[in-house]
Amino acid sequence: FWKQERIYIIIMKVSVEADNKDKHEFDVNFLLYAKEKLYSAADDGKIKVWTPDLKLLGEVQAHPCSVFSLAASEDTLYSSSNDGTVKAWSLDDLKEKKTLLNEPNFEFWRVAWNNGYLYVGDDQGNIRVYNNEEYYGIMNIAEPVKDMAVDGHILFTANLDIIVTDVKLQGKNLQSINRINICGKAPITLAGNTLCFTNREGRDIIVHEKDDDKKWKELAQLKGAHELIINTLAGGFRDGKVHLFSGGWDKNVKAWIIQNNKIENKGSCDVGFTVNALVLGDDGIVYAAGENGNMVQIDAK
Template sequence: MPLTVACRAGDADKHDKDVNALLFHKGKLYSAGDDGKIKLWSLDLLKQAEVQGHVAPVYSLAASDDTLYSSSSDGSIKLYDLNTLQLKQELTKNENVEYWRVRYFNGHLFVGDNEGNVSVYKNNAFYGLVNVAEPVKDLQVVEPYVLTVQDTDLVITEVKLDGEKLQWNQDSNIPGRAPVTLIGSGYIALIARDGKEILLHSADKQTGFKELTKIVHGSKDDRIINALAGVQWGNKLELFSGGWDKILRKWNVQNQSLADGGSVDVDIVINSIATGDQDQIYAAGADGHIVRVDVR
């Protein structure tokens, strides 16, 4: 089934600088970028709300049932109303730290920073700290593990979240670099250290988080991968990838491998991908552009 660019954000509404983060949550799309702004979009990329969330680049977004979270190089984590983007609270502020990633999972907020720490918040109160030894460029959570990665290794850390204090223990390391994504509950995808190959691993500790396959992203010399997004739509497990070659690619997870599912030129360097409703994908990146791609 071909991939088709369905719509683009208008020039008057798009970000002023590169987009770093996309988040699809409860039928709404959120974006954040180097301009410090956070925007709320309709499914056909009409801007519905905007806030100057930070004075520096916003690197990541996450959401709970009623709150949007943002992290920034200005050393702050902020909370907003999901529908209006009205500021609720500044969760923390530390001008000596850059917060690169936020993820929300099962009542806990995980915050990765440039000093190699993952701060965990429970009910928006600090719960504990996990040290993973290298800056956290990307972060995912698959219970009971926190996955963190920069440029050399994916660090898999087991965390226990049911006590008065956070307990953790580093479990495994997998060679690779950011980005990292989950595909359903059974697969982990990340990038090889050269930035040009996608690695598919089992998410099952019983297999030793085994590498299942390795594929080259594309055929061009300029094919560094910046973004991955895994999704389970019904019984379909799919992965989307994009980067400097401006091509959004779809991969079907079949027989513990990745099969080519088509591609489309979106005409922007891709920094972030978010999967929306069935067969809709959003990609964003250079100069503030955002596009929606449909699987026809």
């Protein structure tokens, strides 16, 4: 990052592209960065693992069809698919550990891991919860789980609404309380003390407080953040600022700073393909992936 007086600019450029021979055959749906490795999941049913500079380390034919989502604990990678399964893999070498779920009548669109609990969201609005890979309970939020994020005992899900659920993780039985529904849609991401998502049309960015005491109130909204639909958001907190990155059908990855109840554009990078997935790496690196297996490393400093 370059800082001069009150000016804050993020210089964005593609620094590395995945080699054509190593890429996924079809669209990439999800990226995960864990323990200095990048994991990708795609419509070819494969999970691939990469070095931070996009050198292929290994791959596995995880599912016979699309892999929609990945999540990681300290030593295990979880994958979900439209084949009705959720599987567990060794985070180190992608060796299969077990099939956690096998329900052919469901498509499992999202998995998320937090503090020993695995959350599995499906196309019928169910969220199954596992405690250390043991089934703990199920709840239904009445709409498909297109995207999901977890912060402690608060679960955020999204499809055509942002649903905030308080999940009770004590006792033998799972209990949950719906706290609020917010007008918006997937994708969502948690960035610093904020909850970020898009409007129903998918081109505006909306930011709310990520705080129960503050009733998740709206902080900012930016109309026309992208010319076309936003497919993915990724955010974090660094240098005392909330950073947000967005990407979608217009083939641009954009950088934003959220401060003083405003969403400020700080940079943009044309990657040349429709962006389906973003994830933050180390030291100002952003990874983008999507159409036809394309994957790039972006310097955002």
